[in-house]
Amino acid sequence: MINSIKEQIQKVYNFIVNIILPSVCPSCRQESVTPHLLCADCWNAITFIQKPLCNCCGTPLAFAADQLMCVPCLANPPVFDSGRSVFTYSGLSRDLVLRFKHSDATHLSRCLAPFLKSVGQEFFQAADYIMPVPLHRWRLFKRQYNQATLLARAVSSLVDRPVLTNCLIRKKATQSQGHKTIKERKKNVKQAFEVINPDIIKGKTVVLIDDVWTTGATIDACTKTLKKSGADRVFVLTLARVVKEF
Structure with a gap:
């Protein structure tokens, strides 16, 4: 009643x-x-990422085949278990992400969360927790919000999975990853993250949420930290992805 x-x-x-x-x-x-x-x-x-995809990292491929993996994943298997992104980081989608990230357009999380739910449906079914890629406390203080946290909370309400926002922290105030080479990006985020209370994620499956997947350096660093702290599986889900033309 x-x-x-x-x-x-x-x-x-x-x-x-x-x-x-x-x-x-x-x-x-x-x-x-x-x-x-x-x-x-x-x-x-907006260019939404569709099949054929790499079965491991989810990058779009030029042709379809069973059990297909991209060359980078074959050469260097990722530390995460699987990854997916909603759309390519280009044109309107790039503008949308930048406005969400830097222009206080926090309302966009409600618009973008359903896309994450759709693309990451299998991840969420297996997940124990949803976890945003963290900002360092000083960057969070300057920006006033973490866009990954807003996305994680918005999608959490759609898939009925809890969000952990104070478990994985960024302990090192890293420089911006923009305009850095792959090697520089990896060095920049090396040992930048730490898990607080690792017992929470021990043996658990985590869906790691971020806004943009560029080289994967930040994602790899987060995943290594989570698995070193006892996480069983880590799935990666991002809004946008930088995709090289075929």
Whole structure:
């Protein structure tokens, strides 16, 4: 009875809000049919990552085959168990991520979380915890929020898995990874992370959430730290991925 009343109140509230504040596309800010979702034009402007994919890291491939893996994964198998990304880091999707990351567009987490849920469905089914890639406390102080944490919390509410935000920490104030080579990126994040209370993740499966997958240096560093601290499996899920043209 109480739940029924709450549902009716929520419907009335949504109706009034939609009249006073019509739904807008989170990307272009034009009026949209569905709240918190991209309009058709913006949707079509984004390159979503689709099969064929590397079975290990999820990078898009030029052709399909059974049990296919990309050359980098064959040459150097990743420390994480599997990884996936929603779309390529280019054009409109790049602008969207940068606005979410640097321009206080925190509302975008509600728009982007359903994409993560869809792409990472198998990960979440197996997961014990969702964990964001952490910022160092000083960078968090300057930015006021961690975009990976916002995404993790938003998708947590959709998949009913708990978020751990104070387990994996960035203990070293690393430099920005932008404009660094792969070798420099790996050196920059080496021993930058630490697990607090490792008993929490011992034998557990973790889904690691981040906004952009560039070279994978940060992801690898986080995964090594988690597995060294006892995590059984680590799946990686990001919004965007830098993809080289075929």
